[in-house]
Amino acid sequence: MSETNKSSSRWQRFLDNDIVYSFFTTPGAIIAASITFIAITAAFAAPIIAPYNPFDPAQISLWDGKLPPAWADGGSPAYLLGTDNQGRDMLSTILYGGRISILVGIAAVFLGMLLGVTLGVISGYFGGLTDTIIMRIADVQLTIPGILVAILINGIGRAALPLELREEFAIYVVIVAIGLTDWPQFARVARGATLVEAEKEYVQAAKLIGLPKFTIILRHILPNTLRPVLVIATIGLALAIIAEATLSFLGQGIPPTTPSLGTLIRVGNEFLFSGLWWITFFPAIALIILVFSVNLLGDWMRDALNPKLR
Amino acid sequence: MSHLLEIKNLSVNFPSRRGQVAAVNQVSISVEKGEVLGLVGESGAGKSTVGNSVINLLEPPGYISGGEIIFDGIRIDQKSNEDMRKIRGAKIGTIFQDPQTSLNPLMTIGKQLSETLIETLKISGSSAREKSIELLESVGIPDPVERLNAYPHQFSGGMRQRVVIALALAGDPDLIIADEPTTALDVSIQKQILDLIKSLCKARNLGVIIVTHDIGVIAEIADRVAVMYNGQLVEQGTVKQVLQKPKHDYTKSLISAVPSGDQKLHRFTVVDYIDGSEEKVTLENVSDHWLSKNKSSETHKTAISVKDLSIEFSIRQALFRKNRIFLKAVDNVSLQIQTGESFGLVGESGSGKSTLARLIAGLYQPKSGEIDIFGHDVLQRNQKAKTSLIRRKMQMIFQDPYSSLNSRMTVEDIISEPIRFHRSTLNSNETSKVVNDLISFVGMPMTALKKYPHEFSGGQRQRISIARALASRPEILICDEPTSALDVSVQANILNLLKDLQEELSLTMLFISHDLPVIRQMCDRVAVMQNGKICEIAKTDTLFDDPQHEYSKHLLGLMPRMDLFRL
Numbered sequence: 001m002s003e004t005n006k007s008s009s010r011w012q013r014f015l016d017n018d019i020v021y022s023f024f025t026t027p028g029a030i031i032a033a034s035i036t037f038i039a040i041t042a043a044f045a046a047p048i049i050a051p052y053n054p055f056d057p058a059q060i061s062l063w064d065g066k067l068p069p070a071w072a073d074g075g076s077p078a079y080l081l082g083t084d085n086q087g088r089d090m091l092s093t094i095l096y097g098g099r100i101s102i103l104v105g106i107a108a109v110f111l112g113m114l115l116g117v118t119l120g121v122i123s124g125y126f127g128g129l130t131d132t133i134i135m136r137i138a139d140v141q142l143t144i145p146g147i148l149v150a151i152l153i154n155g156i157g158r159a160a161l162p163l164e165l166r167e168e169f170a171i172y173v174v175i176v177a178i179g180l181t182d183w184p185q186f187a188r189v190a191r192g193a194t195l196v197e198a199e200k201e202y203v204q205a206a207k208l209i210g211l212p213k214f215t216i217i218l219r220h221i222l223p224n225t226l227r228p229v230l231v232i233a234t235i236g237l238a239l240a241i242i243a244e245a246t247l248s249f250l251g252q253g254i255p256p257t258t259p260s261l262g263t264l265i266r267v268g269n270e271f272l273f274s275g276l277w278w279i280t281f282f283p284a285i286a287l288i289i290l291v292f293s294v295n296l297l298g299d300w301m302r303d304a305l306n307p308k309l310r
Numbered sequence: 311m312s313h314l315l316e317i318k319n320l321s322v323n324f325p326s327r328r329g330q331v332a333a334v335n336q337v338s339i340s341v342e343k344g345e346v347l348g349l350v351g352e353s354g355a356g357k358s359t360v361g362n363s364v365i366n367l368l369e370p371p372g373y374i375s376g377g378e379i380i381f382d383g384i385r386i387d388q389k390s391n392e393d394m395r396k397i398r399g400a401k402i403g404t405i406f407q408d409p410q411t412s413l414n415p416l417m418t419i420g421k422q423l424s425e426t427l428i429e430t431l432k433i434s435g436s437s438a439r440e441k442s443i444e445l446l447e448s449v450g451i452p453d454p455v456e457r458l459n460a461y462p463h464q465f466s467g468g469m470r471q472r473v474v475i476a477l478a479l480a481g482d483p484d485l486i487i488a489d490e491p492t493t494a495l496d497v498s499i500q501k502q503i504l505d506l507i508k509s510l511c512k513a514r515n516l517g518v519i520i521v522t523h524d525i526g527v528i529a530e531i532a533d534r535v536a537v538m539y540n541g542q543l544v545e546q547g548t549v550k551q552v553l554q555k556p557k558h559d560y561t562k563s564l565i566s567a568v569p570s571g572d573q574k575l576h577r578f579t580v581v582d583y584i585d586g587s588e589e590k591v592t593l594e595n596v597s598d599h600w601l602s603k604n605k606s607s608e609t610h611k612t613a614i615s616v617k618d619l620s621i622e623f624s625i626r627q628a629l630f631r632k633n634r635i636f637l638k639a640v641d642n643v644s645l646q647i648q649t650g651e652s653f654g655l656v657g658e659s660g661s662g663k664s665t666l667a668r669l670i671a672g673l674y675q676p677k678s679g680e681i682d683i684f685g686h687d688v689l690q691r692n693q694k695a696k697t698s699l700i701r702r703k704m705q706m707i708f709q710d711p712y713s714s715l716n717s718r719m720t721v722e723d724i725i726s727e728p729i730r731f732h733r734s735t736l737n738s739n740e741t742s743k744v745v746n747d748l749i750s751f752v753g754m755p756m757t758a759l760k761k762y763p764h765e766f767s768g769g770q771r772q773r774i775s776i777a778r779a780l781a782s783r784p785e786i787l788i789c790d791e792p793t794s795a796l797d798v799s800v801q802a803n804i805l806n807l808l809k810d811l812q813e814e815l816s817l818t819m820l821f822i823s824h825d826l827p828v829i830r831q832m833c834d835r836v837a838v839m840q841n842g843k844i845c846e847i848a849k850t851d852t853l854f855d856d857p858q859h860e861y862s863k864h865l866l867g868l869m870p871r872m873d874l875f876r877l
Contacts, residue, residue, distance in 0.1 A: 202714050204706070206727075210701065
């Protein structure tokens, strides 16, 4: 009895939260979150819900290649969004491709966040020479367009790998490349937040208690810098998905054997002028919807988490 | 006879997700020409909301839900924004609290003034310039011709507030609304600004509404006063009548809560009208309690001894040392604080008193000088272990209760952190017992432990800060303006708490404040600081009765006029 009471009051408290309230009263946020949620679930449930497995040669027949979508002339009801040049079902490849895109995006953002927040907080807390060195490196990296940095790191990563491992490890190389490109954003935000928090009196009180620097950073400063970092991370996820798509589109990213959305768009691009528009069109639409909804979600989060804008 | 401004049964509502909040409830006041009306109340009383509704600058989603505002015989509460904008410039002038933010930092003073003049008086640029000079002269700015080309940052806070007043006067208004015009200023400048407002009011036959939380300001300037509490008008009348013979209970307690500068009381008068303060639990046998078990075996007569202490902050960085500019925040300060003594440090903002406290606490490293705590030199580099043990005996209570607690930790975690970190209890059971004792010791309910800081008011947060400081079992407590961010009624409670703690735990206390009456009540000895130097150190009573240094005399002369308060 008391147990149910407790859980209901916790639920009540959750609904009472200002951020949760803001979420349920912002239609844009609800729509964006629903689309993001559906996209992510669909991508991860691809093996269950996709009509075909595009990686299983037994399910691919070249005879069915280049079929238009089901509603167009010559389309087959078996393939809702048509098939690509190798006879793979477009809907299934988009679901599987979306899964790789989202995975790469999340992993890359996580890597960038880990690196950036660590360096940013260290930089902000210790200041002085440490700060100068870290932030100047970040500045220099920011002067080069991100995608070029990613291509460079990606290229170096591939070249360093032995030939037979390149295909297999391509996805990790892309994650590292995008993660290493992302970190300066996180470092800047985390540093700024740290500078603000470190001046606050609760940090001074922690110093007076005699807590070691490491404990102060971990227990007091870090949790209070996470809000702005979370906002950057959401918007960063959209950017990372685009970065992956760009790399793959340029042929530098995920190989066509395990296609991501970007790879699909590139492959389709070759057939665009022969009238096979659907091979590139549907992956592109999927990418746009995914990135757009993640971006909207990030926008809302920035408004909701920033007390100055409310 | 019609009033200059008449507010009849004004109600202002703020719709929120938890229903309508009535910020102002059925308030009726009026202002005549040539009269200063003081609108006084504590934070959240709705006094600023009244001022804002007159000029139609209510913060959304607030709206006027009832009543009338009649200005100069015309009803103005239903006018459109565009009509109100014209009235605001020409007929009603406004002075805001913070002169830092109410001027545009990218425009010269002259431009801002003539822009307003051209807009409201429809005059040409050259006559606007002449009028600006005239206005600056009338608010007492020296060299007004030169100063026209200066930017706001080239003025001091007090001068900037004068410019804001000049701006408010630009449209030649009949009514001025001043919302906490002196709260952001030092006492010595406060008096000048209040005098200026008062003389302008008389000379130009203006109606003035002063919104303030400070009864001292009211006593200084107002002709009539209206007291607000919780959105309602509880009392109004002439200043003399209200301050000397308050009728309403709230007014009585508000006036008695203002610490008096002319006599020493044992305790501050507590405002019992404002509920919400728990009784402080007195621990039996404090000497046997955990809190007292860490006392140093060796007793030193001198708790803190500071010799020739200096610190500089660089204002301008440069490659060569001779081009760098430094500010000496603390300049060759020497003082000694005896064990068990309550030592006050008083001075205006920028005098270096907070910096000195942080130097002693070890938050800043001095440039030169010596600091001995209980006879141990805490600045020497060897014996680091002993230094950190000694430093732990010093804890600090900070000024801003909103930034002094980590908002991501529960109150229990905040208070138990020093105990757990120093392993000063035997097991977790004892820890939670000690935390429970501490929270009731500072007068908070046990249920507070599971909550987060944002669920508490300023005064309650300050109690939590005190409990956290006590959890390190300090022997020296440094209080840096512990009540200047709080309302007077809450201030009395916190100061009483600190006083009790000091007696019960026989703490040494360094108490920093800009508020002389508070210092008088709290401290045995006082040091007066100005520009990083100590002007005078004396016994509290001696200083108040017979100040030696010029600056001490000057500060004492600025204390609120208590003669108006008591018969």
